[in-house]
Amino acid sequence: xxxxxxxxxxxxxxxxxxxxxxxxxxxxxxxxxxxxxxxxxxxxxxxxxxxxxxxxxxxxxxxxxxxxxxxxxxxxxxxxxxxxxxxxxxxxxxxxxxxxxxxxxxxxxxxxxxxxxxxxxxxxxxxxxxxxxxxxxxxxxxxxxxxxxxxxxxxxxxxxxxxxxxxxxxxxxxxxxxxxxxxxxxxxxxxxxxxxxxxxxxxxxxxxxxxxxxxxxxxxxxxxxxxxxxxxxxxxxxxxxxxxxxxxxxxxxxxxxxxxxxxxxxxxxxxxxxxxxxxxxxxxxxxxxxxxxxxxxxxxxxxxxxxxxxxxxxxxxxxxxxxxxxxxxxxxxxxxxxxxxxxxxxxxxxxxxxxxxxxxxxxxxxxxxxxxxxxxxxxxxxxxxxxxxxxxxxxxxxxxxxxxxxxxxxxxxxxxxxxxxxxxxxxxxxxxxxxxxxxxxxxxxxxxxxxxxx
Numbered sequence: 001x002x003x004x005x006x007x008x009x010x011x012x013x014x015x016x017x018x019x020x021x022x023x024x025x026x027x028x029x030x031x032x033x034x035x036x037x038x039x040x041x042x043x044x045x046x047x048x049x050x051x052x053x054x055x056x057x058x059x060x061x062x063x064x065x066x067x068x069x070x071x072x073x074x075x076x077x078x079x080x081x082x083x084x085x086x087x088x089x090x091x092x093x094x095x096x097x098x099x100x101x102x103x104x105x106x107x108x109x110x111x112x113x114x115x116x117x118x119x120x121x122x123x124x125x126x127x128x129x130x131x132x133x134x135x136x137x138x139x140x141x142x143x144x145x146x147x148x149x150x151x152x153x154x155x156x157x158x159x160x161x162x163x164x165x166x167x168x169x170x171x172x173x174x175x176x177x178x179x180x181x182x183x184x185x186x187x188x189x190x191x192x193x194x195x196x197x198x199x200x201x202x203x204x205x206x207x208x209x210x211x212x213x214x215x216x217x218x219x220x221x222x223x224x225x226x227x228x229x230x231x232x233x234x235x236x237x238x239x240x241x242x243x244x245x246x247x248x249x250x251x252x253x254x255x256x257x258x259x260x261x262x263x264x265x266x267x268x269x270x271x272x273x274x275x276x277x278x279x280x281x282x283x284x285x286x287x288x289x290x291x292x293x294x295x296x297x298x299x300x301x302x303x304x305x306x307x308x309x310x311x312x313x314x315x316x317x318x319x320x321x322x323x324x325x326x327x328x329x330x331x332x333x334x335x336x337x338x339x340x341x342x343x344x345x346x347x348x349x350x351x352x353x354x355x356x357x358x359x360x361x362x363x364x365x366x367x368x369x370x371x372x373x374x375x376x377x378x379x380x381x382x383x384x385x386x387x388x389x390x391x392x393x394x395x396x397x398x399x400x401x402x403x404x405x406x407x408x409x410x411x412x413x414x415x416x417x418x419x420x421x422x423x424x425x426x427x428x429x430x431x432x433x434x435x436x437x438x439x440x441x442x443x444x445x446x447x448x449x450x451x452x453x454x
Contacts, residue, residue, distance in 0.1 A: 007230040008253050009187075012140070013179035015257035016133045016166045021125040021439075024132060028261045029439075032131045034411060035096060037435055038268050039110035040070060041418035041428075042095045046088030047071025048421050049320075051205045059084045066445065067115040071422045073454040078119040079213050079220075082164070086111035086212025087205045090156070092341065093323045094272040094418065095208075098265055099377050099401060101142035101159075102150050102275070102306070104208065105266065108160035109134030111212035113167040116219065117444035122171055124441040130171030132263060138163025139262040140254065144233075144240070146247040147306060150194075153243055157192020157207030164215020174223055184228020185218035187239050197310065202320045268406050268414075270399035271339040276307035277329040278398040279379035284333035286393040287383055291334060295386035298360050301326055302380040305365040312363055319344030330381065331357035 006014075021029070046052045052071060059069060059080045067081035068074075071088055075081075089095050089107040096106040113130035116122065141159040149155065165186035169179040192207035222228065232238050233253060240248055256262075271278060280301050303326065311329075316322040322329070322344050331354045332343045342348065369378050378396040385391070397403045406414070412432065419428035434451035441447045 007180075008233045008250065009183040009230050010176070010180050011254045012137055012166070012257070013169075013183060014176045015254070016137060016170050017174060017176040017179050019129050019133050019170055021129040021132075024129075025261065028132060028263060029128070031263050031266065032128045032135070033435075033439060034268065035106050035135065035263065035266060036110050036114075036128065036131055036438075037415055037432075038096055038411065039089050039106040040431075040435075041415040042092060042107075043070035043085045043089040043111070044422040045071075045094070045418040046091035046205075047084075049088075049091040049202075051091045051202050052088040055084050055087050055209060067118045068448045068452050070452065073423070073452045078115040079217055081118075082111045082115040082216045083209045083213035085114065086164070087209025090205045090208035091202070092272050092418070093274055093320075094269050097267045097269065097275045098139050098142065098262075099267055099275060099398075100265065101139060101145075101155060102147070102310075103139065103142035103155040103159055105135045105138045105160075105163060105263075107156065107208035108164040108211035108215060109138060109167045111208075112164035112216040112219070113171045114444070114448075115212075115216055116168040116171040118448055119445075120172055122173075122444055124439040124444060124447070126171050126173065127444050128439050130167040130169075132261075133170035134163040134167030135263040135266070136257065136261070137166035139265065140252055140257075141233075144249050144251075144253040145244055146249060148247040149244050150306065151245075152194055154192035154194055154204055154207045156204075157211050158190045158239070158243060160192075160208060160211030161186040161190040161214045161218075164212045165218045166215075168216045168219035169222065172219060172223060174219060178222045179219075180230050181222035181226065181228040182215075182219040184230060184232040185221055185226065186215050186228075187232035188228070189214040189218065190239060197324070201324050265402055267398065267402070268400045268411060270406060270410070272341050272344070273323045273329050273339060274311045275398075276303070276311040276377070277323070277326045279303070279377055279395045280326050280330050280381060281333045281339050282395040282398055283379050283381040283393040284330045285337075286395065287381060287391055288334050288337055290391045291383060291385070294389070296357060296360055297384045297386045298362070299330065299357065300362050300364055300382045301330060302364045302366040302369065302382075304369040304377065306370075307377065307379075308363050308365050314358070314361075314363075316349075319346070319349055322349055326363060327358045327361045328354070330361060331355075
């Protein structure tokens with residue numbers, strides 16, 4: 001009698017468990033290091049936000065431990081550290097993303113791997129192998145879940161739980177069987193509902209926080225021998241049945257493992273805004289020199305329906321909500337000529353020039369843009385000026401996308417600027433200097449104790 005074919009989680013687990021840092025292509029190793037460094041800075045800076053302060057306050061109720069809380073450079077229980085670091089790293093909307101799946105891979109992946117490595121005396125090679133495993137698993141599952149899943153479910157919370165489980169399992173050196181169990185245990189916890197978006201968008205940071213914590217918990221339980229359902233993805237009561245109303249591509253969850261490296265598709269953001277607003281901002285920057293001081297009669301922003309649904313807030317009440325407002329981001333780009341954290345401070349948020357332009361902006365969902373939204377996320381802006389001129393710009397990629405990668409210098413500057421918000425410039429520079437030692441260190445815990453010492 002023939003054995004049944006392996007479940008999808010078993011196939012993904014076999015790849016995850018066999019992944020070796022030293023066998024990876026050089027550019028994949030470089031990307032993993034860049035991804036972790038970008039995550040570390042976001043995790044530090046995120047603790048300066050209202051969400052970051054709240055989750056840190058809860059963490060401090062639990063006492064100490066052996067895993068780093070990145071922002072305050074203190075220590076907590078590993079599960080608590082994964083939760084805090086995962087959520088904080090998502091809190092400025094500056095963490096990395098995968099544009100084809102609307103997914104943020106770094107926050108759950110790196111938080112889980114870092115906590116696991118510190119708690120169980122793993123070295124840098126295991127940590128970064130775990131990071132790659134998490135990116136590969138999470139992006140593939142996000143691709144399988146598709147845009148219909150994203151209508152209700154925040155993929156960073158759902159696929160992110162599997163990514164965190166993969167990252168922690170590989171960092172800990174779990175077997176393929178244990179990793180399958182970890183996927184099953186992660187899947188029964190996977191969640192993250194978009195109901196938060198219309199009124200309390202900052203609450204979505206809890207999705208990344210819990211994905212990191214739940215994935216790590218799943219790996220730790222699997223390490224102790226607790227089984228999980230191998231059919232968690234395709235089973236009759238599994239994730240796909242529960243969370244994908246249509247458009248499922250189940251094979252995408254395992255396609256190309258070990259041959260196609262999906263981490264290569266990562267965007268390291270150049271702007272601290274929702275990814276759905278980024279191509280409109282790029283188009284606005286193109287048009288700004290032509291607008292100059294001329295009076296604007298109307299602005300039409302063409303985008304795809306998903307982007308307008310997620311980032312279509314026409315009257316954001318605070319800086320965080322403004323990051324999910326294409327109208328605000330386009331107006332601020334035209335007025336200020338830049339898109340930094342400063343554009344989301346209260347004084348700029350109330351700028352009458354920006355608010356005046358917002359009233360002239362119309363968002364239009366373009367059917368052609370809907371059709372290609374999973375490969376590129378284009379935007380077109382048409383501006384009619386009071387003097388009768390009509391100008392327009394079209395943009396398909398964003399600075400930081402793989403097609404327009406940030407330079408090493410830009411990534412370094414981003415690290416120092418973000419980390420400096422929490423640590424100050426001197427400490428941020430010192431930690432960046434220590435970072436080169438992390439991939440080859442024998443003990444991530446010892447590296448963290450030295451590099452992140454308060």
